[in-house]
Amino acid sequence: MASDQRKSSVTVRIGGEDHIIRANVEPEYTRRCAEWVDDRISEIKGQLGLIESHKAAILAALSITDELFQAQGEVKALRKETTRRAGTLARRLELALAEETPVPSGQEESKREGP
Secondary structure, X not given: OHHHHOOEEEEEEEOOEEEEEEEOOOHHHHHHHHHHHHHHHHHHHHXXXXXXXXXXXXXXXXXXXXXXXXXXXXXXXXXXHHHXXXXXXXXXXXXXXXXXXXXXXXXXXXXXXXX
């Protein structure tokens, strides 16, 4: 497999345990991801006190997934709003251009296509 040759290994610490992660991304990216998970586990353990590591990991996964879903919803809403605004802007531009340069009847297509 060619993709296996591009994989790199990196050791990360999550939940107080070292893990060797092999992935086809930059090691620094893997470290950042692991740090995010570890921080979330620490945050949950801090809020709930004594909790088993696997339960803290499950709660961290659920919390991070919730964050992902919320971010995806925000992106979808922003795309929808951007599309709406672009459509409004395009219609305004078309109206402004139509008012600025009247096109004689029968020449609409040639005028729009340009030289």
